[in-house]
Amino acid sequence: MTRDQFIQALPKAELHLHIEGSLEPELLFELARRNRVEIPFSSPEEVRAAYSFERLQDFLDIYYQGMNVLLGPEDFYDLTRAYLARARQDNLRHVEIFFDPQGHTGRGVAFDHVVEGITAALDEAARDGGPSSHLILSFLRHLSEDEAFATLAEADSHLDKFVGVGLDSTEMGHPPGKFERVFARAGEMDLKLCAHAGEEGPPEYVRDSLDLLRIDRLDHGNRAMEDPRLVARLADSQMTLTSCPLSNLRLAVIADMRENPVADMLEAGLAVTVNSDDPAYFGGYLNDNYTAVAEALDLDRAQLATLARNSFTGAFLDEAAIAGHLGEIDSLLAGG
Numbered sequence: 001m002t003r004d005q006f007i008q009a010l011p012k013a014e015l016h017l018h019i020e021g022s023l024e025p026e027l028l029f030e031l032a033r034r035n036r037v038e039i040p041f042s043s044p045e046e047v048r049a050a051y052s053f054e055r056l057q058d059f060l061d062i063y064y065q066g067m068n069v070l071l072g073p074e075d076f077y078d079l080t081r082a083y084l085a086r087a088r089q090d091n092l093r094h095v096e097i098f099f100d101p102q103g104h105t106g107r108g109v110a111f112d113h114v115v116e117g118i119t120a121a122l123d124e125a126a127r128d129g130g131p132s133s134h135l136i137l138s139f140l141r142h143l144s145e146d147e148a149f150a151t152l153a154e155a156d157s158h159l160d161k162f163v164g165v166g167l168d169s170t171e172m173g174h175p176p177g178k179f180e181r182v183f184a185r186a187g188e189m190d191l192k193l194c195a196h197a198g199e200e201g202p203p204e205y206v207r208d209s210l211d212l213l214r215i216d217r218l219d220h221g222n223r224a225m226e227d228p229r230l231v232a233r234l235a236d237s238q239m240t241l242t243s244c245p246l247s248n249l250r251l252a253v254i255a256d257m258r259e260n261p262v263a264d265m266l267e268a269g270l271a272v273t274v275n276s277d278d279p280a281y282f283g284g285y286l287n288d289n290y291t292a293v294a295e296a297l298d299l300d301r302a303q304l305a306t307l308a309r310n311s312f313t314g315a316f317l318d319e320a321a322i323a324g325h326l327g328e329i330d331s332l333l334a335g336g
């Protein structure tokens with residue numbers, strides 16, 4: 001079995017995926033036509049050519065513009081269904097999906113329509129061979145604390161649909177402390193807590209996510225590697241990190257795939273996972289990300305299996321479900 005075949009055969013979970021970031025240019029065009037939304041491109045190829053980013057903000061500007069074609073529940077359903085079909089191809093058994101409600105309610109789209117469309121596709125996949133899924137409501141950190149509280153209040157009547165909350169968008173200048181009270185409230189509501197930190201922001205943002213936001217999972221975490229005491233703390237607590245190799249490369253968080261922190265994170269005993277972040281914008285889905293790091297860092301089967309194991313142990317799944325998935329990885333390694 002080649003390395004690519006092994007990556008394909010590995011049962012995996014994806015823990016860091018923004019559903020709006022899975023909007024492929026072809027679907028963007030189809031939805032623009034369906035909803036009569038003007039877009040400043042004349043072909044999917046032209047859209048792809050515009051995906052050249054020097055920093056996170058360059059991407060975010062285009063990502064929010066792309067969302068303008070998502071209006072009704074059927075649009076969110078089509079978007080989610082397309083991602084889940086791709087996830088099945090990559091042998092994903094479980095996905096934990098972020099969505100950005102404020103990117104939609106801010107344009108006049110009803111919160112309920114967003115949730116209805118996404119969950120219809122998730123429920124359909126759960127009935128129809130998988131993957132299983134959880135949904136995570138992500139706050140936009142460039143918006144205010146009040147706006148995050150208002151979004152959490154809208155979520156209150158749908159709490160059975162979410163496993164947790166996240167924090168994304170522009171990192172620099174929007175430190176975790178801005179959302180300390182919102183996260184405390186979400187924790188009281190028994191929601192799991194995730195935050196993007198250390199993607200562009202300094203190690204303090206990672207530390208504040210631990211101390212002030214009391215996160216259960218750390219998204220990205222690259223710059224934690226600059227602080228050995230922080231690395232030791234993350235290793236001791238076995239905090240799950242969701243690394244996104246192709247995203248890091250395309251957003252110039254790293255200059256070369258060989259600079260990817262995944263191997264150093266594994267070496268330091270961190271519970272790191274590999275994820276696609278916004279696959280339609282960064283040139284690859286989950287297996288493409290596994291392949292990219294495996295090639296650049298010359299990862300062996302044991303390391304790849306550890307990444308896949310971490311994706312299940314870091315998922316917000318019950319112990320029996322996790323044990324089932326780990327058992328499948330063990331049988332693959334045993335040649336069964």
Ligand code: ADE
Nearest residue numbers: 018168169170196277278
């Ligand atoms: N929203 C979607 N993808 C993101 C990323 N990589 N960082 C911050 N916010 C995001």
Ligand code: ZN
Nearest residue numbers: 018168196277
């Ligand atoms: Zn992300």
